[in-house]
Amino acid sequence: MRGAGLAALSTALRGDDSQHDGRGGWPYPSLVQVAFDLDGTPLLLLSTLADHTKNIARDPRVGLLFDGTAGLAEPLSGPRLSVLGRAERSEEPRHRARFLARHPGAGLYAGFADFSLYAVSVERAHLVAGFGRVRWLDRAELMLPAIPMALAEAEKAILSHMNADHADALRLYATVLAGRSADGAGSWTMTGIDPDGCDLRRSGEMARVDFDHGVENPEDARVTLAGLARQARRSAPGAADGSVDSDDRDG
Template structure:
């Protein structure tokens, strides 16, 4: 891989990292007059990286999406210093309501990512929405920008049905019995603060970690397609993390 290819791969990896680690995003919708309207909302992801939102019917942005589903979602990383020096990603797509009883994995992944939302997720005036990006624009800081088709920033899930089917059980098992390993992944492989870390989701390309308001994304060295591959990889990663601690 030459330098240009390496930079291109790094930019795409940054875009995917923002999709998986940002939990509060700016949602831009269109008013009936066609005026852009921006608000703040919690987000989570499906296994392929498409966006899940939980919106109140009382909110202006929800009524606007009911009339016109076109929207954009800005995922911006906060940090010290100049806010414009930190990476951000704009996703452009069309949002649609879905029935969580028909897609329980979406509801589960959203609430695992945003547990405080469980207080009102079942209120009658709240509904879940799904947005598949049609385009993406990355600003990774000065001199680092890229434009992608929507599918370029998504995770391929074809052939990974076995993994996705067992994701809920794997997440529950890791959180119940292997919190020490999750802590090692976070602190030794990702260099995140030494806290109690929890797994919020898995997909073929990586795993999402949360601890309070902090998030982390551990990218797998190669995609996994089944529970057996996942178990083997997690054991290997734990060994690498322990070695890094020595």
């Protein structure tokens, strides 16, 4: 879920609009950009002019489909997750900052009066991990129990440091650890860090690097990111040995 930049949003079509011709309550799917709070809460930037936002104003229940099947020869053998929850407007500055860091192009219109951030309070989800691998998940199985505020408060500084001083490490995270192509214009940037991992972006391409343990504070983040850089350098094609340079030691 955290690795997705887009989701299919399903809302209940409102029945008080004549153009819907008595189809109130019908499921209405649309495509939306999505970001996440540190605990995994999905975040949406929606315009009041859009049908899905008008639907939410009348009935906040929503469904979000996250598709992890891209590139598979047999897409139905791949993972997808359907999340059920309630969308509510959010005035939390962190939500807006995390969304715009993940989708910088949205900054062109995020300040318009008709756009607002919505946080989806997840209730349960349906996971299809492949043929025969299907189960329902309760909220506690999908979401983190709380937001580690020490990490949340340090996130902006961590991103600034990594993007300013560790471009090579970010490239290795994306190409070695996340398996993205080394070809392509532009540099990779880190757009978010949370207890489960970090998010990277290069132009319109996104990558997700998962941590092997929960990260709760800035110091743990520093040590974990430095460890990932060492791992990536050792695994990079043509790596001569497992040496660690000063960039690794400094984090």
